Amino acid sequence: MEGNIPAYYRDVSLRLFNLLDKVGLSEDIRWKWINIMLEAEQIVSIANASPFHIFGSQAEATTTKGLQSDIDIVNYLTSMSVLQSIPSLQTSEAKYIMVSDANTPPGYVKLQILNRDLELQTHHSLDSIGRFVLCSRDFYSKSNLERHGPAYKKMVTRSFSIDSVEALRVRFWPCQSSQWENRNYNYPSQANIGLIKQTGALLVPVGHPFSPESHLEWRISISYGEKILVWQFNSTQHKCYVLLKMIKKHFVQPSCGEKALTCYHCKTCVFYALQSTPSSLWQPENLLLCVELCLRTLCHWVKIGYCPNFFIPEENMFHGKLYGHIQVKLLAVLHDLLRQEGKYFLRLSCDDIGPRLTRLCQTSLIDSVNQTKEGVESMGLSIVSLTNFIAFSQKNFACKDLGDKIRFVSNICCTHTPIPTVLRLVYSSSLGSDLASKCLAYSVIDKEKLDIAHKLLTLGCASDVTSGRLKLAAFYLIQDNFVMAEHVLRRIHENYTYLVSHCRSTPTEEALFKILENNLSAAEFVRQYVAFPVLYFQSEIHCMPQALILQMFVSKGPRLLDHGPSQCVFVDPEFFLRYLEYQCYFRQGKTSHKMAALDNMLWVVYYTYLEYEGMHMNAWKVLCKSVRLQNEHNAAMWQIAFLIKYAFRFLRMRQ
Template sequence: MNMMRDNLSNEKLKTVITSGSFGEGLDMRGSDLDIMQVSKSIEVTEDVKPIFDPCMTYLFMDTDDVKPGYSLLRLQYSRSQSLLEHCEEHNGKTYFSGALCKQNAFSVGFKNGETIHGPCISDPNGVLDLAFSVHCKTWISSAVQWLTRSSSSWPSHNVKHSIMNHGVCFVPIGVKGSPKEDLEWRVSFSVAEKLLIYTFTHTQLLCYGLLKIILKDVIAKDYQCKDLLCSYFLKTIIFWISEELPLSVWKPNNLIHCFMRCFNRLVYCVEYSVCLHYFIPENNMFENKIEGRIRDVLLQKLNTLHSYGWRCILFSDQISNFDVSMWNFPIEPFTLYVNDVNKIVQSGILYCANSSFKTYPDLNIFNTGVKHNISCHQFSLKHLYAYYISQRGSRQAQCLPLDGAFINNKYKYKQYKSYLSTLLTNVFHDAVSGWLMVASLFYKTKQYREALHIIRYSLSKCTPDKLYKGLTLTDIHYQSLKLLPFIKKNVVYLLKIMFIDLIGFNVNSTLIPDELEMEVRGITDLFPAIAYAYFLSFLCHYHINNVRQCQDSLEGLELVIAESYLIPNWNTKDAYILLGIALELHGDKESAQQAFL
C-alpha cells in the first residue's frame, strides 16, 4: 500500500517516499508517518558530470572537513531565484543551506503549531514528519566499500544492484555543534534501507520489532535514558548482524538466539561507545553522543535488562499483556485474515497516510494511476491501484467546475457527464462514501429525486457488519468475515464492500452543499458517512417540500448520533454540526443551538 501511494504521488516537481518504520512495513505503537519529498528540479553530483539541462539546479558534494556521512552542497548552476535565496556564502563559495530550507518550509507551508524536528517538519500531534530532500543519482564514493564488503549471501547481488542504481538522498541536518552545521546535509540511505528490510525473513523482522518495543516501552520510559537511543541505531545493528550470519540462522526456531545476539551487540555498542554506520563505517554514530555519565546510566539499564535474558521483553506491556487465549495454535488462516482486517481498520498511521494521499494537490495522480493499473500484470497490485484511483476520484471531481443547475446546453451537458464519470470512479474503495458523493452532485444540480434514490441505496448498505475507522471488531464482524465470500478475497476487496469511509470536502469544493458551506468551511471537512446521508436526505426533502420525510430524515440523523451508529467516537462533533444545520433549517433554533454547543 505504501508503494502504491508513493508511485501515484509522484509528480513533475517532486517524488514522494514513505520512509521510517511505517515505510518499511512496521505499524507499531508510537510510530509516526515519515514522508520524504525529493525535489526533481535539483540534482546533486559528486564526480560525474551530468547531462546539462538549463531548467535544473546542480549542486556539487563538498566533503572537505565534514564528518563522514555528511556533506556541504556547493551551488554549481541554478536559475531559480527562490533556490538562490536559500544559499549562503562560505569561504568565497556559495552553498545550499539546509537550515534555510527548513525555515522556509516551516514559514510558508505550516502555520498550525508544527515544529522543526531534526531534518523534518513535525505536526503538532507528532503523527507526521515531513522532510525535504535532494537526490544524487549515482552511488557516492564514501559508500563504495559497502558494495564489495560482504562475503555472505545477504544482501544478494540483485538487491545491491537495485540500491546502487537508486543512488542516495540528502536531508537538511548537520553535525550538532559543527561550525558549518546550518550548511551541512546528511546522506540518507532511506530507500536502500527499505529495500534491505524487504529482504528480511520473518525472524529478522521479529528481532527488529522486539528491539524497537524494548526501546520505546522500557528503555525510553526511564527519563535518564530517554532520547539517547533511536530506532535507527537498532536497525543498523540488525543490518550488521544480518551481514555476518548466514541466512540459514534466521529461522523461527532460532528466534531467541537471534534476538539475544542483537541485544548483546547493542550492549557492546553502548559499552564501547561505538555504533558504525552500516553504509559508511567511518561514521561512528555514538561519537560525542553516548559518552561519559549518560553512557554509564544507559549501560547499567541495558545490563539489568540483559540479566533477564530474552524475558526482558516481558517488561513491555505489549508483550506481557498479550492474550494467548485469543489465538488457536497452530494459527488458522482465518484468524490471520481477521487480524489483518483489524490492523487496517485500527491503524491511525495508515489512515493518516491515505488521507494525505487523498488531499494531494496534483490532479495528474488520477491519470498516472490509470496507466499504472493498465500496465501492471500482477492482479493483486491492480486491485491496489484501483483502490487508490478510487480514493482520488472524489477529490479530483471536486476540483472540476460545476456551473449551477443541470442545463440542456451541449457544453454544460458535456461538463456534467465528465464530472459524473470522474465521481463514479470513487465508488470502488468503500461501500458508501463514493455513492454519497454522486448524490451530492445530483443535489448541487437540483436533481433532488435522483439524489434521494442514491441516498436510499447508500443507507441500505449501512448495516451493523460494516467496518469504519477506529472500530473494535465485534462478534457480528467476526461472523461476517467467516462467510465464504470473504475468506478467499484480499483486504482491498473487503474494504470495497464492507468499509465505510468518511465524507471529505476540498477547501474550494464544488460538491459541498451550500447550506453546509456557510457553516463549516474553515472548521472541518470530514463527516461520518451515515450522518451525511441523513443530512443530505433532509436537504433534498426540504427543497421539494416533503414535510413528513424531512422530519423522518431529521429523526434518523438524531438517532444515529445518539447511538454512535457507524460513527467513530472522535468524529461525533462533526455529526452534530450536520444536525445543527438541519435543525436550524427546520426552524428549531433552540435545538440547533444545543447541537452546535
C-alpha cells in the same frame, strides 16, 4: 556456547514466535502491509505529480498496534541535480557537486555550487575554505509544524502523525560508502549489494551536531538500501528487530529517554548481527538467542560509545546522543536485561506480550499460528494510513481549478493499475460536482455539460462505499429528482456493511479478515469497505444542500476548523447519509420515514461527540461558530440542543 544456552530458550522462542504472528507480525500480514504502503506512495506521487516515498517502520512493516509508530515520508526536489565529481558532469543543468574536507564529519557532505549565477542567492554561503555551498539550514520550507531534527511532525489525528523530511535525491552510490560494497562478508549478497547501489542515496538537510559548519552540511542517508534489506528479512530476523524495538520502548526509554537508543540503532544492530553470523542461526527456535546476540552487540557499542553506521562505519551514530550519565544508565539497563536470560519478556507490556507469553508458557502445547483479532487489527493501521493519504490527495485535487482537474483526470485515465483507477474514481466525483455546480450557477443551464457532470458523478460512485454516492444523491436533491435520490441512498445502505470511516475509526475486524480471505488488494478494499468523509469546496457550492453551505463539521470538527482550508467543508459520511435521507423524505411528504431519519441523525451526533471523553467543549465551539455564520436552517442547532441536554444530565449526576 551451546552449553551456556538455557534449556528453555528453544521452547519459549517457538511460543514467542507464534505469539508475534498473532499481534500482526505474520508473513501474510507483513506483505499485505508493505504492499499497502507501496500503494500509498503511488497515490501521493500521482496526486502531487512528484516523487514521494515512505520509510521507517510503516514502510518496512516492523511495527504493531502497541508500538504506535509514526509514518516517515520524504519529499525530494527533482529539479536540483547533484553530482559526485566533475568528470561525471555531462549536462549544464547540474547545479551542485558533493564535496568534503578534513573538517567534514564522516557521513556528511557539502553541496558546492556549479552554476556561478546562483552564488549571490541568500540560501548560499561561503564555507571555511572559500567555496560557495548550499546551506542546509535554509533548505527547510517555512512551516508552523513542530520540528524534530530534519523532520516536521504533523498530527493528522490523535493517533496518526506524519514525520515529513525534505531531501535531495542522488542516483549514484556515495564515495563514502565505497568500502562497504567491497567487504568480505556473506551478508548482504553480491546481488543485493548491486541492487542497493542502484537506489543511490538521499541528502538530508541536517548537519553534524558538533560541527562548526553544521548549517552547511548534509547527511548521507541510504534509506532505500535499508528498506530493501529489511524487506528481505526472514520471519525470525523480522521479529527479532521488532522485539528489539519493543524492548527499547518498554525498558530503555522510560529511564534513558528517546534519543539514547533509537529504532535506527536497533536496525543497524540487526544488520551487523546478520553480517557476523551464519544464516542457519536465524530460525524460529533461536529467536531468544538472536535477540540476546543483538543486545550484547548494543551493550558493547554503548560501553565504547561508538555505534557504526552500517553503510559508512566511520560515522558514529551515538555522537551527540549518548554521553555521561545517560551512557551509564543505558549500559546498566542492557546489562540487567542480559542477566535475566530472556525472562524480561514476561514483563513486556507492549501489545500485552508479557501476560500472554506467561499464559502460553503455562500450557504444555505450543499455540497454533492461526490469525486472531489482534493480528488483523494491527494490519488496520496500514489501512488507516492509506485512507489518510487518499483523503489528502483528494483535498489537493479539489484545490485545483476546473481546467487543471480535467487535465489531471485525463492523464491518469491513461493508466489502468489499481491505484490510478481508485484515484480516477475519487477525482471523477469531485470533478463532476465542480462542473455541475458551474452549470447550476446560471439561470440558463447548459444541458450538455450537466449531462457530462452527471456521468462523472455516476462514475465516482465506485470510488468508495459512500462519499461518491452521497455527492450524487445531493445532486439529485438539488434538481428535485427525489426518486433517484432515494434510490441512491438505498444503495448506500446495501453497501454499508463494513464501515471504515477515515474521520473516526480503524477498520472493523470483519472487514480486515476480508482482505486475507479474499486476497483483496488495498485499492479494492478501499472501494468495497471504506467510507471517506464527503469533501466539498467552494467551487461546488451549488451542488450542496443549503444547510451545509456554511461549515457544518461533524467528525473531528475542531481539528478541521483550525487547520483545514477555509473554503472547504468536511462532512461525516454517516451523518450526511442521515441528513440527506431526512431531506429526501421530508420533501416527498413521507412523515414516518422522515422522523426515523431524524432520530438516526440525532444518534449519529450523540455517538460522534459524546462518546469520546474531552470532546464536548471542542464540539461546542465548532457548533457555535457554525451558528454564528448561519443561524437558519443549520443542522448544528440540533447538535447544540443535544449537547445542552447532555450537560444538564451530567450536572444532575454530579449533584
